[in-house]
Amino acid sequence: MPEQIQAVKGMNDILPPDSARWEWFEDTVRALMRRYGYLNFRNPIVEPTPLFVRGLGEVTDIVEKEMYSWTDAMNGDALTLRPEGTAGVVRAAIEHSMLYDGGKRLYYMGPMFRHERPQRGRYRQFHQVGVEALGFGGPDVDAEVILMCRSLWQDLGLTDVRLEINCLGRPAERRAHREALVAHFEAHREQLDAEAQRRLHSNPLRILDTKNPTMQAVVEAAPRLLDHLGEASQSHFQGLCAMLDAAGQPYRVNPRLVRGMDYYALTVFEWVTDRLGAQGTVCGGGRYDGLAELIGGKPAPGIGWGLGIERVLDLLQQAGTAPPPPVPDAYAIVPDAAALQRAVPVCEALRAAGVAVLMHAAGSEAWGSMKSQFRRADASGARWALVFGADEAAQGGVAVKPLRDAAATQVTRPLADPAAWAADLVKR
DSSP states (O other): OOOOOOOOOOOOOTTTTHHHHHHHHHHHHHHHHHHOOOOOOOOOEEEEHHHHHHHHTSHIIIIIOOOEEEOOOOTOEEEEOOOSSHHHHHHHHHHHHTTTTEEEEEEEEEEEEEOOOOOOTEEEEEEEEEEEEOOOOOOHHHHHHHHHHHHHHHHTOSOEEEEEEEOOOOOHHHHHHHHHHHHHHTTTGSSSSSHHHTTTOOGGGGGGGGOGGGGGGHHSSSSOOGGGGHHHHHHHHHHHHHHHTTTTTTOOOOOTOOOOOOOOOOEEEEEOOOOTTTTEEEEEEEOOOTTTHTTTOOOOOOEEEEEEEEHHHHHHHHHHOOOOOOSEEEEEEOSSSGHHHHHOOOOHHHTTTTTEEEOOTTTTTTOOHHHHHHHHHHHHHHEEEOOOOOOHHHHHHEEEESSSOOOOOOOOEEESSSGTTTHHHHHO
């Protein structure tokens, strides 16, 4: 017997009934995007490797360790499964001249891929909702995308998330801060772990994000980027804070909030929770005004966020706010093959009228007793059983039996006009 083939580690099947919760979440997101005027964008899962090397930075963890990359055997192209969505959206905006007539508000949903150790809330294939507002340079759109997240939490019924923000400044300010960071950490080199020493000259900003408890004191004493901001950057950040205050949105300014991708500047933010262990970031984003130039386009501002769907659904499950999986309105009891002649057209008419009907199917097996079919009907969660028995057929009808309401009574409905009584099956 051949060896059983299983899914790749860290790339998970999404099975019913969990898949129904994914559909509900996706529908909630789509409704939110319509309210804010964001349009759906769908880009390839495979992109040229240089897009991420140039866009994210050669010394980022994603590029150095986590990307699924290979050389195309047909033409030698360097290709990568997308590890994030922003670079691909900006690439498409440049390639298709999407900003020729003004800014664009876009969103996407789909899988991303990173080769890392699977753990709760972190998988090798994970799914994101992403929002990108391209061509808008002011703090008003920064506030818009942040407050959009707040609206999503409200729509989902989540309350245990909080907002942290920071400003990374502009390139010259970041360079000055970088030099100050390197000098500070060089002076305390003996307190740095091996990973921090490796990053000291390549990406010192990432040292601020360390989770190593022995380094917390030296990190807390490090120069703050906020102290290196010029007047324009300070004004942008103050404008964002003023709009969040006006909208009644609490936040915490976190000077240690940084980004592992080189394209971020000015506003960065995260929505975080204490309910997911070490993977406490539910949604993160920020402004990336320099990204378009990095990948060969004209300068264009942009801001966006990415949200991990698995983490949000985990949080919803813990909070008990995720809806139960959908159940059919009715279950059709079909005693034998002859009854199919009556059951199929009635079920189709009811479905066309908006009734969710699950019909018993025998396949290659016996039809099963009426008792066993009623057990299946009850297990399905349906509110009604439609009984296509011989006695009902003799009366030209189908018995409609309540399965959930003890006060309701069984009635017989005519086979000839199911649409006339379909509405009774979906009343709540």
